[in-house]
Amino acid sequence: MSTGKKILVVDDEPQIAQSIAMNLQLEGFHVVSARDGYEALEKLTTEMPDMVILDVMMPDMDGFETLRRIREVSPVPVIFLTVRGQEHDRVRGLDLGADDYITKPFSQRELLSRIRAVFRRMEPKGLSSSGEIVVDDELRINFDKRKVIVRGREITLRPTEHRLLYQLVTNAGKLLTHEMLLSRVWGPEYRDEDQYVRLYITYLRQKIEKDPKNPKYILSERGLGYRFREISPQGKV
Numbered sequence: 719m720s721t722g723k724k725i726l727v728v729d730d731e732p733q734i735a736q737s738i739a740m741n742l743q744l745e746g747f748h749v750v751s752a753r754d755g756y757e758a759l760e761k762l763t764t765e766m767p768d769m770v771i772l773d774v775m776m777p778d779m780d781g782f783e784t785l786r787r788i789r790e791v792s793p794v795p796v797i798f799l800t801v802r803g804q805e806h807d808r809v810r811g812l813d814l815g816a817d818d819y820i821t822k823p824f825s826q827r828e829l830l831s832r833i834r835a836v837f838r839r840m841e842p843k844g845l846s847s848s849g850e851i852v853v854d855d856e857l858r859i860n861f862d863k864r865k866v867i868v869r870g871r872e873i874t875l876r877p878t879e880h881r882l883l884y885q886l887v888t889n890a891g892k893l894l895t896h897e898m899l900l901s902r903v904w905g906p907e908y909r910d911e912d913q914y915v916r917l918y919i920t921y922l923r924q925k926i927e928k929d930p931k932n933p934k935y936i937l938s939e940r941g942l943g944y945r946f947r948e949i950s951p952q953g954k955v
Contacts, residue, residue, distance in 0.1 A: 723837070724748045726767035728758040728784070729799070730776045738771060738799075741826040742833075755784035762792060769833065772816075774800035774807070782814060789815040795836050799824065805913065812917055817878070835905040839877060851887060853949055857926060857935065859887060866926065873925050878903065882918050883926075886936060891948035893939050919944060 725747050729735040732753075739749040750765050752758040754776050762770070770788065774781035785796055795817045800807070803821035811819045817836045820829060850860045858867040861884055866873050875883065881903045885894060896915050900908045908914060919938075923930040937945045 722748070723768045724750065724765065725833070726750050726752060726758065726761055726765060726770045728752045728755070728770060728776070728781070729773040730754055731773075734773075737826075738829065741830070745830060747833075755779035755781070755787075758784055759787055762788060762794070767794060769836065770794055770796045771799050771829075771833075772796055774798060774802050774811070782810060785811070785814045785816060795840055797829075797832060797836060799829070808913070809917060812914075815876070831907045835907045838905060839881065839903075851949065853887075853935065853947075856928070859883070861887075868926050869928070875925065876921075878918060879921055879925070882915075883922055886922075886944065886946040887949070890946045893943055893945050895943035899943065915944075 723746075725742055727735050727738050727742075727749055728751070729738070730753050735751050735753075739751060742749050750761055750767065752761050756779060758770065758772070761767070772781045772784060776784070781798060781800065785798075788794065788796060796815065797818040797820060798811045798816050799820050799822065801822045808819045817839070818832050820832060849862065850858060852858050856869045859865070861880075864875075864880060866875060866883070882899065885899060885902050896912050897909060899915050900911060903918075904911070904914060919936060920930070923933050923936055926935055927933045935947055937947060939945055
């Protein structure tokens with residue numbers, strides 16, 4: 719997985735950046751570094767990295783603003799690596815389009831595991847559900863073509879949202895626990911990250927539900943997990 723992959727490490731603390739770079743290089747990654755958000759945006763264009771490891775606490779332009787600008791031009795996977803571990807910071811980072819959020823202090827083994835997990839999620843999995851699924855008059859899904867039509871309008875899902883919706887819809891009517899969803903969508907490295915499931919369920923509901931606060935498609939089983947409403951056999955085209 720690491721062969722040929724280039725990672726941009728953005729951190730204003732040289733010792734941390736050098737430590738990360740050394741360990742990633744030992745694993746076969748090619749690493750380039752940037753000291754701040756402005757240099758990161760420049761190297762995003764000149765180096766074309768396959769992933770960005772991004773600190774939040776940086777002078778002049780913090781990591782959140784840097785990620786906002788990255789997302790204006792690129793879907794490159796981004797992992798935040800920061801001392802700011804409060805839940806609202808994590809939610810803000812994921813809302814802006816981060817693929818993961820790791821708090822300092824961290825182990826190099828954990829970082830490597832998360833990097834590999836994010837790369838796995840980016841790989842095409844050949845998701846298939848035998849053509850179009852007509853959930854009802856307002857929701858049609860074709861996983862083969864990666865199309866989701868909500869009330870006549872095609873919506874865009876991020877890769878993780880797409881994989882989560884796939885698990886829910888192809889198991890319609892069945893309870894999927896938090897642990898099952900974390901393992902199938904994110905990977906075993908995320909078995910203790912329940913907030914990821916809750917947050918991405920919220921994202922999906924905002925995109926496909928007419929009233930996200932009173933969902934009719936993605937139903938909660940309090941304390942257990944989630945269940946997608948049952949789909950009639952006639953709904954599969």
